[in-house]
Amino acid sequence: MNINQLSSCFCTKNISACRDFYQKYLGAKITFDCGWYLNMDIGTQGVSIQFMAPQGDMPTYSGAGVTLNFAVDDVDAEHRRLMEAGLSEVMPLEDHPWGDRGFSVIDPIGNSVYIYSDREPSEEFKQYFKD
Template identity: 55%
Template sequence: MQPTLLSPCIITTKVAESRDFYIKHFAAKVTFDCGWYVNLEFGNNASLQFMAPQPDQAACNPVGLTYNFRVSEIDAEYDQLISSGLVATMPLEDHPWGDRGFAVQDPNGIVLYIYADREPSPEFKPYFKS
């Protein structure tokens, strides 16, 4: 199989809250919204969907789920998100594996790791594959 797009759909009782969060903090564009299902686009083939539980369907338990958002200006993104009222669940810092990043959480408890690439330290360089 060669998928042309891969996008997660979170089953949640917080569809509207999730939609509003991603619009406000991540400039998501709503491309479909029927109330119980919403599709959010972020550009560059990045999207998320949120759907209310259907009969005999449980809501997602997002414990342990992390979405990674790579950005070009990590310090500016950090300043913007923190000044908008979000709380960092992981501080902004450089990591030896080759990024600078921080984390926040969405209304469902999903960890959002926001990072920018940087040069990895020598001990991590051998792990990168071309």
Template identity: 45%
Template sequence: MTIRSASLTIVTGTLSQTRAFYEAHFDAKAVFDCGWYVVLRLDPSGAGSELCLMVPRDDMITFAGGTFFNLLVDNADEVHARLVDAGLPMVIALEDHPWGDRGFGVVDPSGVVVYCYHPIDPAPEFEPYFVRE
């Protein structure tokens, strides 16, 4: 099996606010929009980084929390500075993590933690956990 792309769909009652959050802060562009279901492209190259937002249909349960949406970025410090300047509160402080990333987190209007990070060298105690091919 070959997976060519992957996306996350968030069932939310705050579709318009969540969409505006990703468009304003992560340069997302809608590539499909039928009103109750929107596909946002996060990667301008079209390489498959998409986030889908959906208004609950029939008896669907809306998102209830507990999810991180991880975004590998070129420079977490630059993204962090831009989001702080925009007035977004951080729920995870920008810092180096021993497992090998430097990152921070914000919460989107639907309650998803958006974790932005870039890789750094892991601490020696985490090195054995990496699976190398």
């Protein structure tokens, strides 16, 4: 299988709150919005996220168990910017032995949004990286 792109689509009744959150805090750009379906690009590497209103008997997303990972150049600057903008962290900014420095906030539908920058992993974790 040759996969050309992967993106996440969340079925929710809170499309406008998600639109506002990702535009305001993560600089998302709307590429399609018909009211019940929203596509936004985030960053410059072809990353996109979608939200859609439930159609028929389609269940809505509950917000449990999903973490969206966003790699950035300067996690300290992003942390400062987002905290000053009024977001609250649910995981504090800290270095992690597996090879990053990051923190988490929660989006309007309960996704954990993990923002991080790569760091050198500790000796303990270096063995798990594959070439």
